[in-house]
Amino acid sequence: MKLPKYLRDFLIYLTTITGKSPRTRKEYEYDLILFLRFIKAIEQDLDMKNIHKIDISDVTIDSIKELALEDLYLFMEYCEVQRGNSAASRARKVATLKSFFKYLKGKRRLLEENPAEHLETPKIGKRQPVYLNFQEAQQFIGAVDYQHHSSRDYCMMVFFLNLGIRVSELCSLNLHSINDRMLTVIGKGDKERQVYLNDACLTALENYLLERKPYKGEGPEPLFVSQKGTRFARQTIAKIVKQINQNSVTPKEKLTPHKLRxxxxxxMYKAGADIRSLQAILGHSSVATTQIYTHIEDEQIQEVLKNNPFNSL
Structure with a gap:
């Protein structure tokens, strides 16, 4: 698909200047292609049922200059009503539009006004994290024995449960990421952090490295190598987690690598980790993100109040 030059330039700016990951860039690209198709469909009275077929290569910057805040509201309404987008999905689109128009006006000087400047973000209800309790986690890790490549899969699951790393971070680990008991993790926005390998991680790692398959690709040697000798993709890791979960004594519904995180x-929070330490371990840029785990404290407080001797009065 041929994209307008200003859109191509913006996508390049995202990765080269702001340091956005390729995955984030694809999400921005998807949102903006949909937005430009919507704008063209409205302008030319095209059938929205065929919106995915609309060519946007001829959407000029002059067309963008004509847009107002009301046009963005119309697009958000379309996403909610016609496409059934959740508040979280619409919030991502708002972030995309804000970043896009800020670039066109502030960096490129292609616009005199920024129609997205006052575009509000939909309110997203706070969602409690879904996780395994300690017994469920033990049963899950015990089910790795049923895997064909159990030492490798066991090591990956031990890393998830002990280090709280993201699946994308696990896939990007290289052999040289390990230095004695320290692991260098490349997180979101290519931010680097050091994570300590505890005894469980070291033992699992030593057992895996004895059986690790040779890497058949190019570039840095990945730590975890697939059966074909390639670097793992996120989707493949998700399938491995699903297989292990199915073999568990008590499978958890829709278990994913992110739920292991x-x-x-x-x-860790239950075991006494303070919020700042947890933020550093997880690689959160804001402590507000880490605070979703403090819901445990509320549960513990409720339990204390229930067990108060005066509760029997």
Whole structure:
């Protein structure tokens, strides 16, 4: 698909200047292609049912200059009503539009006015993290024995549960990421952090490295290598987690690598980790993100109040 030059330039700006990941760039690209198709469909009275077929290569910057805040509201209404987008999905689109128009006006000087400047973000209800309790986590990790490549899969699951790393971070680990008991993790926005490898991680790692398959690709040697000798993709790791979960004594509904990250964070918080330490371990840029795990404290407080001797009065 041929994109307008100003859109191509913006996407390049995202990765080269702001340091956005390729995945984030694809999300921005998807949102903006949909937005430009919507704008063209409105202008030319095209059928919205065929919006995915609309060519946007001829959407000029002059068309963008004509847009007002009301046009953005109309697009957000379309996303909510016609496409059934959740508040979280619409919030991402708002962030995309704000970033896009800020670039066109502030960086490129292609616009005199920024129609997205006062575009509000939909309110997103706070969602509690879904996680395994300690017994469920033990049963899950015990089910790794049923895997064909159990030492490798066991090591990956131990890393998830002990280090709380993201699946994308696990996939990007290289052999040289390990230095004695320290692991260098590349997080969102290419931010680097050091994570301590505890005894469980070291033992699992030593056992895996004895059986690790040779890497058949190019570039840095990945730590975790697939059966074909390639670097793992996020989707493949998700399938492995699903297989292990299915073999568990008590499978958890829709278990994902991200829920294993939640499990790790929740267990560390329960064990006494302070919020700042947890923020550093998880690689959160804002402590507000880490604070979703403080819901455990509320549960514990409720339990204390229930067990208060005066509760029997």
């Amino acid at each position: 939640h499990t790790s964070a929740t267990m």
